[in-house]
Amino acid sequence: MTTEHPTKTHHTACILCSVNCGLEVETEGRRITKVRGDDAHPVSRGYLCEKAQRLDHYQNGSDRLTSPMRRRPDGSYEPVDWGTAIREVARGLRGVKDRHGGESILYFGGGGQGNHLCGAYGDALLKALGVRYRSNALAQEKTGEFWVQGKMFGVGCHGDFEHAEVAVFVGKNPWHSHGIARARKVLQDLHKDPNRTLIVIDPRRSETAALADIHLAVRPGTDAWCLAALAGILEEEGLVARRFIAEHTTGYDELALTLRRIPIAKFAAICGVDEALLRTAARRIAAAKSVSMMEDLGVQMNVHSTLSSYLQRLVWVLTGHFGREGTSNPVVPFLSLSSASKGETAPRLGKKRRRKEPRTPVTGAKIMVGLVPCNVIPEEIVTDHPARFRAMIVESGNPVHSLADSPRMREAFRRLEFSVVIDVAMTETAREAHWVLPASSQFEKAEATFFNLEFPENAFHLRPPLFAPLEGTLPEAEIHARLVEELGVVGERDYRPLRAALRLGRWAFTAAFLAAIAASPRLMGVAPVLAYRTLGRALPRGMEQAAVVWALAQLYALGHREAAARAGFRGIPPVVANALFDALLAGPSGVVFARSRHEDAWAAIPRPEHRIALYLPELVPLLEGLSLDGPPRDAEYPFVLAAGERRSDTTNTAVRDTAWVRKGRYGTLRMHPLDATELGVVDGEQVRLRTRRGTAEVEVELTDTMRRGSLSLPNGQGLEVGAGQVRRGVAPNELTDGRARDPIAGTPWHKYVPAAVERLASGVR
Numbered sequence: 001m002t003t004e005h006p007t008k009t010h011h012t013a014c015i016l017c018s019v020n021c022g023l024e025v026e027t028e029g030r031r032i033t034k035v036r037g038d039d040a041h042p043v044s045r046g047y048l049c050e051k052a053q054r055l056d057h058y059q060n061g062s063d064r065l066t067s068p069m070r071r072r073p074d075g076s077y078e079p080v081d082w083g084t085a086i087r088e089v090a091r092g093l094r095g096v097k098d099r100h101g102g103e104s105i106l107y108f109g110g111g112g113q114g115n116h117l118c119g120a121y122g123d124a125l126l127k128a129l130g131v132r133y134r135s136n137a138l139a140q141e142k143t144g145e146f147w148v149q150g151k152m153f154g155v156g157c158h159g160d161f162e163h164a165e166v167a168v169f170v171g172k173n174p175w176h177s178h179g180i181a182r183a184r185k186v187l188q189d190l191h192k193d194p195n196r197t198l199i200v201i202d203p204r205r206s207e208t209a210a211l212a213d214i215h216l217a218v219r220p221g222t223d224a225w226c227l228a229a230l231a232g233i234l235e236e237e238g239l240v241a242r243r244f245i246a247e248h249t250t251g252y253d254e255l256a257l258t259l260r261r262i263p264i265a266k267f268a269a270i271c272g273v274d275e276a277l278l279r280t281a282a283r284r285i286a287a288a289k290s291v292s293m294m295e296d297l298g299v300q301m302n303v304h305s306t307l308s309s310y311l312q313r314l315v316w317v318l319t320g321h322f323g324r325e326g327t328s329n330p331v332v333p334f335l336s337l338s339s340a341s342k343g344e345t346a347p348r349l350g351k352k353r354r355r356k357e358p359r360t361p362v363t364g365a366k367i368m369v370g371l372v373p374c375n376v377i378p379e380e381i382v383t384d385h386p387a388r389f390r391a392m393i394v395e396s397g398n399p400v401h402s403l404a405d406s407p408r409m410r411e412a413f414r415r416l417e418f419s420v421v422i423d424v425a426m427t428e429t430a431r432e433a434h435w436v437l438p439a440s441s442q443f444e445k446a447e448a449t450f451f452n453l454e455f456p457e458n459a460f461h462l463r464p465p466l467f468a469p470l471e472g473t474l475p476e477a478e479i480h481a482r483l484v485e486e487l488g489v490v491g492e493r494d495y496r497p498l499r500a501a502l503r504l505g506r507w508a509f510t511a512a513f514l515a516a517i518a519a520s521p522r523l524m525g526v527a528p529v530l531a532y533r534t535l536g537r538a539l540p541r542g543m544e545q546a547a548v549v550w551a552l553a554q555l556y557a558l559g560h561r562e563a564a565a566r567a568g569f570r571g572i573p574p575v576v577a578n579a580l581f582d583a584l585l586a587g588p589s590g591v592v593f594a595r596s597r598h599e600d601a602w603a604a605i606p607r608p609e610h611r612i613a614l615y616l617p618e619l620v621p622l623l624e625g626l627s628l629d630g631p632p633r634d635a636e637y638p639f640v641l642a643a644g645e646r647r648s649d650t651t652n653t654a655v656r657d658t659a660w661v662r663k664g665r666y667g668t669l670r671m672h673p674l675d676a677t678e679l680g681v682v683d684g685e686q687v688r689l690r691t692r693r694g695t696a697e698v699e700v701e702l703t704d705t706m707r708r709g710s711l712s713l714p715n716g717q718g719l720e721v722g723a724g725q726v727r728r729g730v731a732p733n734e735l736t737d738g739r740a741r742d743p744i745a746g747t748p749w750h751k752y753v754p755a756a757v758e759r760l761a762s763g764v765r
């Protein structure tokens with residue numbers, strides 16, 4: 001039987017969380033009809049979770065844009081053609097640059113869980129405009145962690161949970177948030193094996209905590225006290241790995257003076273965990289052959305987040321768990337995320353200069369890994385300060401919805417002289433912008449991510465498209481190329497000699513390309529566009545946007561010859577890079593690009609004598625200053641709300657379509673039954689949730705998995721969907737406060753929002 005749209009099978013990846021499982025999908029016409037795990041994917045090896053089954057809600061979401069949109073004076077939008085849009089957007093950005101300098105333009109975004117190539121091309125536009133400041137969602141999650149990691153290790157490290165004898169998760173529920181490959185399989189294996197131990201530090205009895213051997217059910221916001229108590233116990237009970245510390249670390253003697261002063265019993269009481277259980281956990285960690293430990297948003301969006309990132313690392317370094325199977329190891333990345341955040345996607349020529357720690361222009365907030373803290377963005381705009389941000393370019397990001405205090409962010413956006421959003425859908429942020437440029441979806445062009453965190457084998461997955469671009473949309477590479485060409489930064493005169501070299505073969509092209517960017521800082525800045533307009537044209541149809549991966553492969557090959565050789569890519573760097581790029585083009589399920597060895601872990605630490613720094617002078621005073629009253633409380637708001645819990649029915653906001661949730665209750669406020677009894681609230685009742693910044697009406701769901709005194713709302717809901725802008729569920733950031741943030745990293749306290757619950761007169765639904 002023939003059908004109008006024959007079924008096709010493709011290899012691709014899930015874009016709904018950072019592990020990007022490999023998928024084998026079936027499509028009919030422009031729909032994704034069937035999804036299976038891809039056995040050939042080197043990392044996920046056939047694994048997937050239930051969320052991937054619903055990917056078509058992203059691909060065919062009701063908010064997809066099919067034309068550039070220009071904002072009219074009355075706030076409505078009119079569709080315009082691409083030629084006009086590119087001309088006017090380039091003119092708008094150039095105008096801001098001419099009046100106030102490129103540093104007055106803030107770039108937000110640059111990719112999500114499944115699309116990072118747009119960020120690489122966006123980099124060319126930023127260089128063309130002289131943009132200095134960037135931000136994205138990492139700056140409300142991971143910047144504190146990256147900063148601590150840089151100070152202690154100088155390199156990114158990742159745990160080996162598959163082989164760890166003891167696995168510890170802090171403020172993390174991998175069952176739903178994943179963050180490690182094959183998370184549910186790893187958790188089940190840990191749970192079943194009597195010789196291995198799973199330890200979870202989390203206020204809630206999450207799906208992961210329910211599998212744990214030891215659950216430290218801390219009071220919300222007290223992770224720093226709990227982790228400090230664990231470190232104090234290690235020191236007090238002589239559980240520190242002395243030989244390891246002497247051979248591989250610095251600063252122990254100074255740190256130990258502080259650890260010995262930690263009031264362990266008092267801190268245990270503050271975090272609400274039995275001291276004996278804390279001691280059991282500390283002893284188990286110290287006695288294990290291998291321990292891997294990982295934190296996530298439960299602490300990274302909470303009180304003392306940067307301090308907690310430091311303390312959790314102290315626990316496993318003090319007990320000697322590094323550089324072996326089952327412990328943390330330094331990862332060889334395809335492209336370092338922190339380098340990419342700083343815009344370092346071109347080869348660094350000449351000596352590295354030591355620069356002053358960068359700060360934001362208005363509030364002077366610390367810029368970590370090149371990113372402006374999300375919570376200060378409104379303060380950097382809504383001010384008369386002459387160095388304020390005057391324009392924003394937003395790409396694959398939705399700051400009006402996803403950053404703290406949405407009303408304030410909306411106000412900030414409206415103050416901008418010029419704003420443009422590049423996205424697949426009419427998002428909450430797009431609805432505030434002067435211009436909206438519609439991008440092709442993540443399945444309509446070549447795509448990849450740089451969340452490659454595996455050890456000893458690390459893999460990169462360059463995905464071919466499943467569909468041609470939706471009519472009226474363009475891949476981001478094309479959008480950025482047109483913009484930098486319109487700005488007059490690069491053009492045919494630059495492309496011609498490279499296309500001529502390409503006709504002689506890839507070798508001639510490689511030599512000509514490297515010579516061209518080495519000779520010209522202008523071309524170096526727009527190297528991704530240069531590669532796209534030349535090499536991109538010679539790539540298979542639909543893969544043009546992959547051209548920048550060829551350029552990034554050159555960078556990788558320069559920095560990691562041995563790891564590449566062990567993965568089978570041998571020779572001088574250009575040979576390695578070309579072979580690796582060809583393998584990526586030919587391998588739709590992903591390719592192992594680096595093979596590392598545990599014995600090389602220490603050599604990978606780029607610090608004096610390859611030692612880990614234990615004493616961080618910026619953070620030890622915070623440890624010493626931990627309040628004996630615990631985290632701040634407010635009698636008017638007796639509950640602590642976790643604004644943004646990941647659940648089976650939630651995903652990132654790339655999926656806007658609420659039909660995504662097929663069963664169960666939508667967007668409920670979870671609460672402990674005894675708290676509900678005290679308030680006289682019953683399951684299913686509508687209540688008013690009140691915080692310092694807003695109120696919302698929401699249905700209560702009672703569950704004894706919640707700790708008493710705490711509440712949770714799901715992440716990613718309350719989007720305004722469709723032409724009618726119908727909002728379903730509560731948008732968590734209508735309730736959060738941008739001023740509630742970490743003193744070091746500026747990361748928000750989304751998991752520590754003081755809140756009150758009130759009954760409505762109308763009562764039960």
Ligand code: SF4
Pocket residue numbers: 014015016017018019020021047048049050051052178
């Ligand atoms: S949501 Fe994450 S774990 Fe689940 S299939 Fe997608 S990438 Fe894999």
